[in-house]
Amino acid sequence: MEGALVLAFADVAWKPGFKYKEMEMNWIGDFNPTMIKVMEKIGARVRKIHVTYRYLFDPSKEFKRAGIVNKS
Numbered sequence: 001m002e003g004a005l006v007l008a009f010a011d012v013a014w015k016p017g018f019k020y021k022e023m024e025m026n027w028i029g030d031f032n033p034t035m036i037k038v039m040e041k042i043g044a045r046v047r048k049i050h051v052t053y054r055y056l057f058d059p060s061k062e063f064k065r066a067g068i069v070n071k072s
Contacts, residue, residue, distance in 0.1 A: 003038040010042040026050075032069045 006025070013020040027050050028035045056063055 003034060006035075006038050007042065014042075029069075031066060034069065 006023075010023065012018070013023065023044070024047075025035075025039065025044070028039065029052075030036075054063075
């Protein structure tokens with residue numbers, strides 16, 4: 001759904017004569033290849049990278065990173 005919204009907006013916003021020149025996507029995680037592909041499709045480029053930190057309150061517990069978001 002998010003990808004469709006971005007593509008629809010880009011189709012309108014980047015027509016010649018329209019006032020928008022840039023669009024910022026606040027945060028797309030490296031675990032979300034679908035949104036990364038959407039950004040590539042509209043010709044976007046990475047201008048900044050946000051880092052997410054985590055703190056394990058109990059370091060003796062095993063940590064497993066969340067899986068990749070699958071395309072549905």
